[in-house]
Amino acid sequence: MSATTEHGRTRRRPPGRPRGQDSAIVRDQALRTAVDLIAHQGFAATSMAQVAEGAGISPSGLAHHFPSKRDLLTAVLAHRDAVDSDPRPPEGSAPWASFDHLVRVAGLNMGRRQIVLLYVTVTGEATQADHPAHGWMVEHFENVMQTLRSGLIADQANGDVREDAPVESIARETVALMDGLQLQWLIDPTVDMAAILAGHVDRLKAAWGTPATTS
Amino acid sequence: MSATTEHGRTRRRPPGRPRGQDSAIVRDQALRTAVDLIAHQGFAATSMAQVAEGAGISPSGLAHHFPSKRDLLTAVLAHRDAVDSDPRPPEGSAPWASFDHLVRVAGLNMGRRQIVLLYVTVTGEATQADHPAHGWMVEHFENVMQTLRSGLIADQANGDVREDAPVESIARETVALMDGLQLQWLIDPTVDMAAILAGHVDRLKAAWGTPATTS
DNA sequence: GTCTATATCTCGATAGAC
DNA sequence: GTCTATCGAGATATAGAC
Numbered sequence: 001m002s003a004t005t006e007h008g009r010t011r012r013r014p015p016g017r018p019r020g021q022d023s024a025i026v027r028d029q030a031l032r033t034a035v036d037l038i039a040h041q042g043f044a045a046t047s048m049a050q051v052a053e054g055a056g057i058s059p060s061g062l063a064h065h066f067p068s069k070r071d072l073l074t075a076v077l078a079h080r081d082a083v084d085s086d087p088r089p090p091e092g093s094a095p096w097a098s099f100d101h102l103v104r105v106a107g108l109n110m111g112r113r114q115i116v117l118l119y120v121t122v123t124g125e126a127t128q129a130d131h132p133a134h135g136w137m138v139e140h141f142e143n144v145m146q147t148l149r150s151g152l153i154a155d156q157a158n159g160d161v162r163e164d165a166p167v168e169s170i171a172r173e174t175v176a177l178m179d180g181l182q183l184q185w186l187i188d189p190t191v192d193m194a195a196i197l198a199g200h201v202d203r204l205k206a207a208w209g210t211p212a213t214t215s
Numbered sequence: 216m217s218a219t220t221e222h223g224r225t226r227r228r229p230p231g232r233p234r235g236q237d238s239a240i241v242r243d244q245a246l247r248t249a250v251d252l253i254a255h256q257g258f259a260a261t262s263m264a265q266v267a268e269g270a271g272i273s274p275s276g277l278a279h280h281f282p283s284k285r286d287l288l289t290a291v292l293a294h295r296d297a298v299d300s301d302p303r304p305p306e307g308s309a310p311w312a313s314f315d316h317l318v319r320v321a322g323l324n325m326g327r328r329q330i331v332l333l334y335v336t337v338t339g340e341a342t343q344a345d346h347p348a349h350g351w352m353v354e355h356f357e358n359v360m361q362t363l364r365s366g367l368i369a370d371q372a373n374g375d376v377r378e379d380a381p382v383e384s385i386a387r388e389t390v391a392l393m394d395g396l397q398l399q400w401l402i403d404p405t406v407d408m409a410a411i412l413a414g415h416v417d418r419l420k421a422a423w424g425t426p427a428t429t430s
Numbered sequence: 431g432t433c434t435a436t437a438t439c440t441c442g443a444t445a446g447a448c
Numbered sequence: 449g450t451c452t453a454t455c456g457a458g459a460t461a462t463a464g465a466c
Contacts, residue, residue, distance in 0.1 A: 042259055048459080057433090059461090125257045125259075166414070172411055188356075199387075264442090276449075
């Protein structure tokens with residue numbers, strides 16, 4: 001209220017925006033820096049000052065784009081999900097499609113250490129309910145589990161997977177295997193995540209696939 | 216040298232130690248507090264002041280027992296290893312003994328959330344080479360892997376496991392599965408780690424056990 | 431929209447009294 | 449062996465200049 005500005009504000013919107021970088025670029029650079037630092041040090045050990053320095057701006061400049069550290073984490077996780085959402089297998093495709101897809105993702109991940117590092121680091125500290133990334137973590141697992149579950153159930157409906165296959169356990173252990181492999185791969189890059197996961201999926205097919213469609 | 220105390224030091228070793236708590240008790244209490252806090256918050260997010268407060272002493276009192284934060288972490292990890300070293304399976308026992316043992320440990324772990332929490336939290340942040348617990352983590356995986364490897368090789372020598380079984384991959388994926396299951400169990404206690412791991416081991420036996428000894 | 435400056439707090443570690 | 453006192457560094461966050 002009381003917008004009685006005495007002299008009519010001569011400087012109103014400089015036309016053309018000379019070389020402003022538009023703030024979207026600066027924000028993106030800060031985000032990339034945050035991804036890198038949180039991946040390597042974890043969320044708790046990463047400071048806003050470090051991110052600001054890495055992005056080439058001041059802590060206050062960073063605070064303009066991300067008012068709190070938690071806001072920054074939220075953006076980082078959203079970024080990860082966007083990158084990680086690989087070409088999804090088409091609906092109603094071959095049997096075990098969602099499992100084969102996971103093997104493919106494991107192979108991709110062996111070429112992008114930072115994404116794996118970020119995932120392992122954040123999930124390791126977000127198991128507690130009061131961690132700022134806990135909600136994201138729960139949702140992430142629910143999404144992955146649902147994908148595998150529904151894939152298996154569809155395969156059962158098509159007669160490609162035995163009806164007595166323990167859908168929940170199979171999905172659960174496959175997700176667990178992939179997570180554990182990432183942990184080991186980080187400290188020993190010679191671990192072939194894709195090959196080991198592929199072997200596991202092959203064994204699943206042999207155990208629960210119907211004889212007609214087992215390759 | 217030069218033990219020329221002027222007046223013969225009347226107070227020399229009070230007999231009986233009235234109620235000193237002997238420092239070992241205080242140290243142990245601080246250690247337990249540290250285990251709990253690091254398990255829940257991670258090492259980076261846990262402060263010496265928090266540990267001191269939880270143990271009922273001042274930060275300086277804590278510093279007497281653990282001069283640096285890293286010393287505290289070392290003691291915490293040693294404590295975990297001591298607790299986690301469960302009844303080892305006797306040498307030269309039944310086939311797949313080391314794998315069955317792992318299933319048993321998984322069942323035990325479902326009754327001690329704190330140990331699992333500590334393990335997952337620390338391994339999550341110790342993947343980087345410069346983390347104070349990185350050396351411990353590498354050694355831990357090497358120990359577990361070696362146990363499973365040597366168990367499988369002994370089984371092969373006894374004719375209980377097929378000669379063409381991929382020892383390294385089998386050991387690797389079993390460890391990975393157990394680690395991943397702990398992560399999921401922490402955010403969803405209904406996950407039956409022991410049952411899923413047992414199903415995995417059964418499938419391993421069916422795939423790589425020799426026909427004669429496959430149950 | 432980014433800056434300088436500051437407020438308020440907590441960190442790990444050390445020195446010295448008792 | 450535990451305390452009080454204090455150090456220097458670095459944390460998040462806010463206020464206001466330009």
